[in-house]
Amino acid sequence: MTPRLSRALPGTPAAPPVRIVHLGVGSFHRAHQAWFTAHADDAASWGIAAFTGRRPDVADALGPQDGLFTLLTRGAEGDAYEVVGSLAEVHPASDHDRLLELLASPEVALVTITVTEVGYLLDADGRFDAGREVVRAEAATLRADPRAAVGTLPARLVSGLLARRAAGAGPLTVLSCDNLPHNGAVTAAVVGGLAGLVDTTLPAWVGANVDFASSVVDRITPATTDDDKRLVERTQGYLDEAPVPTEPFAEWVVSGRFPSGRPRWESAGATLVEDVTPFEQRKLWLLNGAHSLLAYAASARGHATVDEAVADPVCRAWVEQLWDEACRHLTLPAAELDGYRAALLERFANPRVRHRLAQVAADGSSKLRVRVLPVLRAERAAGNVPAGCATALAGWVLHLQGVGAPVTDPGAGPALAAVATNDPRAAVAGVLDVLAPGLGADAPLVDAVAARLSALRP
Numbered sequence: 001m002t003p004r005l006s007r008a009l010p011g012t013p014a015a016p017p018v019r020i021v022h023l024g025v026g027s028f029h030r031a032h033q034a035w036f037t038a039h040a041d042d043a044a045s046w047g048i049a050a051f052t053g054r055r056p057d058v059a060d061a062l063g064p065q066d067g068l069f070t071l072l073t074r075g076a077e078g079d080a081y082e083v084v085g086s087l088a089e090v091h092p093a094s095d096h097d098r099l100l101e102l103l104a105s106p107e108v109a110l111v112t113i114t115v116t117e118v119g120y121l122l123d124a125d126g127r128f129d130a131g132r133e134v135v136r137a138e139a140a141t142l143r144a145d146p147r148a149a150v151g152t153l154p155a156r157l158v159s160g161l162l163a164r165r166a167a168g169a170g171p172l173t174v175l176s177c178d179n180l181p182h183n184g185a186v187t188a189a190v191v192g193g194l195a196g197l198v199d200t201t202l203p204a205w206v207g208a209n210v211d212f213a214s215s216v217v218d219r220i221t222p223a224t225t226d227d228d229k230r231l232v233e234r235t236q237g238y239l240d241e242a243p244v245p246t247e248p249f250a251e252w253v254v255s256g257r258f259p260s261g262r263p264r265w266e267s268a269g270a271t272l273v274e275d276v277t278p279f280e281q282r283k284l285w286l287l288n289g290a291h292s293l294l295a296y297a298a299s300a301r302g303h304a305t306v307d308e309a310v311a312d313p314v315c316r317a318w319v320e321q322l323w324d325e326a327c328r329h330l331t332l333p334a335a336e337l338d339g340y341r342a343a344l345l346e347r348f349a350n351p352r353v354r355h356r357l358a359q360v361a362a363d364g365s366s367k368l369r370v371r372v373l374p375v376l377r378a379e380r381a382a383g384n385v386p387a388g389c390a391t392a393l394a395g396w397v398l399h400l401q402g403v404g405a406p407v408t409d410p411g412a413g414p415a416l417a418a419v420a421t422n423d424p425r426a427a428v429a430g431v432l433d434v435l436a437p438g439l440g441a442d443a444p445l446v447d448a449v450a451a452r453l454s455a456l457r458p
C-alpha cells in the first residue's frame with residue numbers, strides 16, 4: 001500500500017518551533033510564505049502554526065501529514081517536486097483556543113494572513129465596513145467574552161491581541177499577504193476599527209505594540225486538482241492529499257519593523273524595502289489587472305485558462321492595451337516595466353500551470369476596484385478614455401449577465417441587479433456606479449464600455 005506523506009517517512013524535514021501564526025492556509029500561503037520560510041537560512045528556528053480561514057478541509061488533509069505537503073513546481077519544460085516542512089501545526093479556524101494560546105506566547109513574533117480580498121470586510125471605498133451585521137455581532141461577542149470563538153479575520157485578530165495584551169507577551173508583527181493595495185494599512189484599519197468597538201483602551205495598546213507590515217506577493221498558484229494528487233503519488237511514491245501546484249517564479253517585497261524578529265526571508269530571495277507602493281501598483285495593475293480582464297473578456301470568447309487566452313492574439317492585444325494604459329501611471333523606469341511585461345507574458349503562457357479563468361474570476365466586485373479602477377481613474381484624470389480598462393469592465397458586465405466564467409462572488413448582488421436590463425448603456429452605468437458611486441455619470445466612459453460590451457457579446 002502507498003504510504004501517506006508524514007514526518008515518519010525517511011528524509012522528511014523535522015518540524016521547526018512555532019514562531020509564526022498564519023491565518024488562511026490555502027494553496028497560496030503554502031506556495032509562497034511557507035516556501036520562503038522553509039528556504040530562509042534560519043528556517044530551523046521558524047515554524048508556522050497555520051489556521052484555515054473558514055472551512056476545515058486543508059487542516060483535515062494536512063493534519064495526518066504533520067503539516068507536510070508537496071510543492072509541485074510546473075516549469076514550461078517539466079515538473080519539480082519538493083516536500084515543504086515549515087508548517088509545524090495546522091488547525092481548522094474553529095480551534096480558537098489554540099490561536100489565543102499561540103498569540104499569548106512571547107515566542108510568537110509574527111502573524112501572516114491570506115484570507116482573500118473579501119476577508120477584510122471592506123466597503124466600496126476600501127474602508128472597514130463597521131456597519132455590517134457580522135461586525136456588530138462579533139464586537140458584542142468579544143465585549144461579553146474576549147476569549148469567545150469568533151470567525152471573521154478582524155475579530156480573530158482582535159481576540160488574539162486581547163490575549164497577547166493580557167499575557168504581557170510583547171510586540172508583534174501582523175503581515176498581510178493578500179492582493180490588496182496598502183495591505184498593511186488596511187489590516188491596521190480593520191483591526192483598529194473593531195478594537196475600538198470591543199474595548200476603548202485596546203487601540204492605544206495596538207498602536208504601541210503591533211507593527212502592521214505590508215507586502216507585495218507574487219506566485220501564480222492554481223487550485224489543486226485530483227490529477228495533481230495522482231501525479232505526486234505516481235512519481236513520488238507516497239500519498240499527498242494536499243499537494244500545491246505552482247509556477248517557478250516567486251516574488252515577495254516586504255516592508256515592516258518586525259520588533260520581535262522574522263525569518264531571514266531575504267536569504268530565500270525576498271526583498272525588504274521602505275515602501276512597497278511602486279511594486280504593489282506594478283503587480284496589481286499589470287499582473288492582476290490583466291488576469292481579471294482575461295477572466296471575464298477571454299472566458300466570454302470560450303477560453304478556459306490563462307495560457308489559452310494569451311495564445312489568442314485578440315486577447316493578447318487587449319492585455320497589451322491595458323498595460324499601455326497602466327504604464328503611463330507607474331513610476332518605475334520604462335525599461336524595468338518593459339522587462340516586467342515580457343516576463344509576465346511568458347509566465348501567463350506557461351501551458352503547464354493550467355490557471356483556470358473561472359478561479360481568477362471569483363469576487364470581481366472586490367478585485368476590480370483594486371486592479372482596474374485605479375488605472376481607469378488615472379486615465380480619466382489625464383483626459384483619456386482607456387480602451388483596455390473598458391474591455392475589462394465590459395467583460396465583467398457580460399460575466400454578470402451569464403456569459404463566460406460562472407459568477408462566484410457573494411458581494412456581487414448590487415452589480416447583478418444593475419445588469420438585469422436589456423439596455424446596455426443602463427447596465428454599464430449601473431455597474432460603474434456600483435464599483436464607484438458617480439462613475440456611471442461619466443458619459444464618454446459609459447459609451448466606450450457599452451461599445452466594448454456589444455463587440456464582446458458572442
Ligand SMILES: NC(=O)c1ccc[n+]([C@@H]2O[C@H](COP(=O)([O-])OP(=O)(O)OC[C@H]3O[C@@H](n4cnc5c(N)ncnc54)[C@H](O)[C@@H]3O)[C@@H](O)[C@H]2O)c1
Binds near residue numbers: 117178179180
Ligand atoms: N493563488 C494565487 O496565485 C495567489 C497569488 C498571490 C496572492 N494570492 C492571495 O492569496 C489569497 C488566497 O489565495 P489561495 O490561492 O490560497 O486561495 P485558496 O482558496 O486556496 O485559500 C483561500 C484561503 O482564504 C480563506 N478565506 C476565503 N474567504 C475568506 C473569508 N471571507 N474570511 C476568512 N477567510 C477566508 C479560506 O478559508 C482559505 O484559507 C488570494 O485571494 C490572494 O489575496 C493568491
Ligand SMILES: O=P(O)(O)OC[C@@H](O)[C@@H](O)[C@H](O)[C@H](O)CO
Binds near residue numbers: 221
Ligand atoms: O488570488 P486571487 O483570487 O486574489 O486572484 C487570482 C489571481 O489573479 C491571482 O491569484 C494571481 O495569480 C496572483 O496574484 C499572482 O501572484
